[in-house]
Amino acid sequence: MKERILELLEAKKYPEIAAMVKDMNPADAAVLLEELPQSNMPIVFRLLPKELAADAFAYMDGDTQEVLIQGFTEKELDEVMEEMFLDDTVDMIEEMPANVVKRILRHVDEETRKMINQVLNYPKDSAGSIMTMEYVDLKRSMTVEQAFERIRATGLDSETVYTCYVTDSRRKLEGIVTVRELLLSPKTAVLRDIMETNVKFVSTHTDQEEAARLLSKYDFLALPVVDAEERLVGIVTVDDAIDVIQEEATEDIEKMAAIAPSDKPYIKTSVFETWRKRVPWLLFLMISATFTSGIIISYEDALAANLVLSSFIPMLMDTGGNSGSQSSTTIIRGLSLGEIRYIDVPRVIFKESAVAMLCGLTLAVTNFGKLMLIDHVSMLIAAVVCFTLVVVVLVSNVVGGTLPILAKRLGFDPTVMASPLITTIVDAVALIIYFNIAKLLLGI
Amino acid sequence: MKERILELLEAKKYPEIAAMVKDMNPADAAVLLEELPQSNMPIVFRLLPKELAADAFAYMDGDTQEVLIQGFTEKELDEVMEEMFLDDTVDMIEEMPANVVKRILRHVDEETRKMINQVLNYPKDSAGSIMTMEYVDLKRSMTVEQAFERIRATGLDSETVYTCYVTDSRRKLEGIVTVRELLLSPKTAVLRDIMETNVKFVSTHTDQEEAARLLSKYDFLALPVVDAEERLVGIVTVDDAIDVIQEEATEDIEKMAAIAPSDKPYIKTSVFETWRKRVPWLLFLMISATFTSGIIISYEDALAANLVLSSFIPMLMDTGGNSGSQSSTTIIRGLSLGEIRYIDVPRVIFKESAVAMLCGLTLAVTNFGKLMLIDHVSMLIAAVVCFTLVVVVLVSNVVGGTLPILAKRLGFDPTVMASPLITTIVDAVALIIYFNIAKLLLGI
Numbered sequence: 100m101k102e103r104i105l106e107l108l109e110a111k112k113y114p115e116i117a118a119m120v121k122d123m124n125p126a127d128a129a130v131l132l133e134e135l136p137q138s139n140m141p142i143v144f145r146l147l148p149k150e151l152a153a154d155a156f157a158y159m160d161g162d163t164q165e166v167l168i169q170g171f172t173e174k175e176l177d178e179v180m181e182e183m184f185l186d187d188t189v190d191m192i193e194e195m196p197a198n199v200v201k202r203i204l205r206h207v208d209e210e211t212r213k214m215i216n217q218v219l220n221y222p223k224d225s226a227g228s229i230m231t232m233e234y235v236d237l238k239r240s241m242t243v244e245q246a247f248e249r250i251r252a253t254g255l256d257s258e259t260v261y262t263c264y265v266t267d268s269r270r271k272l273e274g275i276v277t278v279r280e281l282l283l284s285p286k287t288a289v290l291r292d293i294m295e296t297n298v299k300f301v302s303t304h305t306d307q308e309e310a311a312r313l314l315s316k317y318d319f320l321a322l323p324v325v326d327a328e329e330r331l332v333g334i335v336t337v338d339d340a341i342d343v344i345q346e347e348a349t350e351d352i353e354k355m356a357a358i359a360p361s362d363k364p365y366i367k368t369s370v371f372e373t374w375r376k377r378v379p380w381l382l383f384l385m386i387s388a389t390f391t392s393g394i395i396i397s398y399e400d401a402l403a404a405n406l407v408l409s410s411f412i413p414m415l416m417d418t419g420g421n422s423g424s425q426s427s428t429t430i431i432r433g434l435s436l437g438e439i440r441y442i443d444v445p446r447v448i449f450k451e452s453a454v455a456m457l458c459g460l461t462l463a464v465t466n467f468g469k470l471m472l473i474d475h476v477s478m479l480i481a482a483v484v485c486f487t488l489v490v491v492v493l494v495s496n497v498v499g500g501t502l503p504i505l506a507k508r509l510g511f512d513p514t515v516m517a518s519p520l521i522t523t524i525v526d527a528v529a530l531i532i533y534f535n536i537a538k539l540l541l542g543i
Numbered sequence: 544m545k546e547r548i549l550e551l552l553e554a555k556k557y558p559e560i561a562a563m564v565k566d567m568n569p570a571d572a573a574v575l576l577e578e579l580p581q582s583n584m585p586i587v588f589r590l591l592p593k594e595l596a597a598d599a600f601a602y603m604d605g606d607t608q609e610v611l612i613q614g615f616t617e618k619e620l621d622e623v624m625e626e627m628f629l630d631d632t633v634d635m636i637e638e639m640p641a642n643v644v645k646r647i648l649r650h651v652d653e654e655t656r657k658m659i660n661q662v663l664n665y666p667k668d669s670a671g672s673i674m675t676m677e678y679v680d681l682k683r684s685m686t687v688e689q690a691f692e693r694i695r696a697t698g699l700d701s702e703t704v705y706t707c708y709v710t711d712s713r714r715k716l717e718g719i720v721t722v723r724e725l726l727l728s729p730k731t732a733v734l735r736d737i738m739e740t741n742v743k744f745v746s747t748h749t750d751q752e753e754a755a756r757l758l759s760k761y762d763f764l765a766l767p768v769v770d771a772e773e774r775l776v777g778i779v780t781v782d783d784a785i786d787v788i789q790e791e792a793t794e795d796i797e798k799m800a801a802i803a804p805s806d807k808p809y810i811k812t813s814v815f816e817t818w819r820k821r822v823p824w825l826l827f828l829m830i831s832a833t834f835t836s837g838i839i840i841s842y843e844d845a846l847a848a849n850l851v852l853s854s855f856i857p858m859l860m861d862t863g864g865n866s867g868s869q870s871s872t873t874i875i876r877g878l879s880l881g882e883i884r885y886i887d888v889p890r891v892i893f894k895e896s897a898v899a900m901l902c903g904l905t906l907a908v909t910n911f912g913k914l915m916l917i918d919h920v921s922m923l924i925a926a927v928v929c930f931t932l933v934v935v936v937l938v939s940n941v942v943g944g945t946l947p948i949l950a951k952r953l954g955f956d957p958t959v960m961a962s963p964l965i966t967t968i969v970d971a972v973a974l975i976i977y978f979n980i981a982k983l984l985l986g987i
Contacts, residue, residue, distance in 0.1 A: 122741045126761050260723050261705050279704050297566045317570050318782040337781050338762040348792035349876055356872035364882040374901040377869050384865050391857040409853045413835040421828050421963050425821050428800035438808040457818040519865050
């Protein structure tokens with residue numbers, strides 16, 4: 100499709116382009132525009148039907164939005180701002196340079212400007228920062244018919260109409276009622292009698308991840324957000340919750356690989372920024388790893404007596420690192436899904452030890468066979484290597500399984516206890532175990 | 544709450560328990576029941592109001608459901624099956640032993656049994672396997688008023704009423720119409736004129752991850768699923784899509800840590816099963832790592848001449864592994880979110896090289912300082928170590944950045960190219976680089 104549009108642009112056949120794009124889905128139109136060259140993109144944008152153009156605008160990335168805004172007439176900017184939902188506007192503003200923000204804010208009314216500033220002031224990653232303030236609010240004394248009238252009157256500007264919020268005169272949340280219930284109730288029924296009063300809600304300062312987790316747990320389409328006085332100030336909708344879930348998973352994955360999390364896609368992150376996200380952990384881990392040098396040097400005598408011992412160091416360290424990261428990864432994911440808690444520590448230790456014994460023995464038996472049959476090393480050396488394997492796997496699993504839980508208990512992010520740090524810890528422990536077993540069995 | 548209920552159970556104060564639980568949210572009630580001892584749990588279940596009991600049942604894990612079903616009278620089983628949605632029933636059946644499944648199937652009507660069997664036959668992880676067949680279908684000739692009548696008539700048994708599907712006489716999907724549009728349209732409008740005809744859909748065999756990705760991309764509440772003849776057979780709802788997104792993230796994280804993915808929470812997986820998920824990769828990686836022994840032995844002369852060289856092996860290998868896993872992790876996540884494609888390979892190579900040069904130099908300078916000032920090694924040795932560092936980080940980043948994309952291009956799962964395998968590859972490469980630089984600079 101992109102190629103065809105580029106051809107038509109070349110030939111200036113604009114009506115044909117308009118016919119091609121007029122029924123596109125807004126999300127698809129946004130992707131198409133992002134991929135067009137900057138010089139032509141605004142032309143195609145103007146060929147979209149007005150409403151589709153505004154919807155597509157909300158789906159675009161910040162760079163494309165900025166190019167468009169720079170070229171907008173005052174009237175075009177008005178039209179787009181009119182159509183956008185508040186949460187999308189806030190997302191956009193957060194990515195724009197100051198002069199563009201100023202221009203945008205001139206095009207929204209006083210009340211919206213106030214709301215935007217309010218949302219911008221909530222802490223990053225809080226429920227307040229991702230909520231929208233455009234919802235349908237109802238009163239407990241309304242009948243079903245009156246509720247539908249109110250939905251028809253305010254629905255066009257609300258991000259969702261399917262869950263409506265019943266508030267009192269001080270905006271305190273009293274209950275929720277879904278359109279489904281309204282449809283299935285007689286027209287004369289009063290909301291007071293059909294609304295659900297056991298309402299789940301979060302506060303503006305609740306972590307966005309917690310809000311998304313609740314929304315998913317209860318299968319809600321939207322979750323109300325209240326302020327410190329328990330007044331309803333906004334809602335978090337399910338589509339934003341999905342974005343949060345994806346972002347948080349990406350963040351966890353990045354942190355587990357010892358990268359400071361970034362909120363931009365890889366392709367859009369500069370080399371310098373990528374370096375800044377990666378180098379602190381690399382430095383820290385490198386310096387920690389130099390302690391292993393110290394350990395090796397302190398066992399220099401044992402090593403000089405039996406140089407072949409040094410050839411098994413990488414394999415032992417890798418295996419320790421791998422089993423440690425298997426258990427730490429499992430535990431970190433379990434913690435972040437809320438499946439594992441502090442009280443589970445004894446259970447985790449028992450299970451990791453049992454699994455480690457099974458894994459360690461499997462590895463040791465295989466390796467013993469290989470060392471004797473293929474490498475033809477002495478049986479004593481083989482025994483040292485394989486006995487070390489079992490002990491190293493045991494230690495790695497217990498360390499990898501418990502450190503993330505302890506980190507969380509102490510108020511740290513458990514992902515810092517992911518593979519890279521566990522590997523560094525396990526490396527040092529593995530070397531000490533290895534050389535001591537060697538000294539013991541080989542009598543050096 | 545659990546403690547209070549256990550006390551009341553002890554004292555047999557059942558009416559008080561009933562009063563406590565009667566307004567609970569179904570998801571919360573399910574968690575409560577799962578945590579009660581098996582002997583008491585069915586008593587509390589029977590104290591729940593009927594509808595809440597059935598709703599809570601759908602949220603419980605398989606073990607708890609099984610205990611309850613074993614104790615159900617025929618009438619109780621009837622009531623629960625009546626209330627459950629088809630996709631929840633299928634989820635449940637997949638976890639039950641054969642005799643329980645037989646008993647369940649006796650309690651559903653002929654038509655439902657057919658539908659259950661059909662869903663059970665779709666491939667695991669396909670859109671067909673997670674869809675529900677209970678949706679509202681409308682005809683293009685209906686007016687808005689008639690549409691609402693139909694929604695009122697069939698809505699109670701549908702998982703969502705908010706997106707309705709317009710089909711022709713052969714069940715072919717012609718368009719969709721949302722309740723929001725129905726509410727905002729005049730009662731006499733005809734669906735033909737207001738329905739959206741540019742409909743996004745998936746087939747029963749589409750990967751569930753792709754279905755969830757589409758649903759999230761377009762911010763839908765439900766996505767239609769069609770069969771090979773393009774007839775509508777079901778819908779995937781947003782709550783199931785969220786579960787898929789969570790599961791797939793967990794799966795990716797597990798695979799990146801070299802664990803075969805499991806669909807059970809950690810606490811519910813047996814020791815033997817955990818061993819089976821972890822040991823194959825540990826074995827494979829251990830055997831791959833033994834090649835590093837071969838490399839070290841083949842450079843034994845260089846090592847014997849300068850034993851201190853062996854003490855830097857762990858640090859060099861760890862750093863290579865860490866930077867390789869930073870880049871492979873970033874790329875794998877980008878691939879799975881659809882942000883990076885095959886055509887991006889040159890860009891990835893350029894960027895990883897540039898970042899690697901920056902990171903490598905930072906690490907080398909720091910390490911050189913430490914080696915000279917703290918460890919007091921000779922300048923030549925320090926040069927060997929630091930020069931190796933730069934080369935190793937460069938190779939790790941390029942290998943870590945490109946292998947996942949190539950794996951995907953060749954039809955493999957890119958997650959196999961995650962940290963553990965990259966670490967093993969990088970280890971071998973790092974050693975060869977290290978010894979060759981040492982031979983060159985030290986003249987051994």
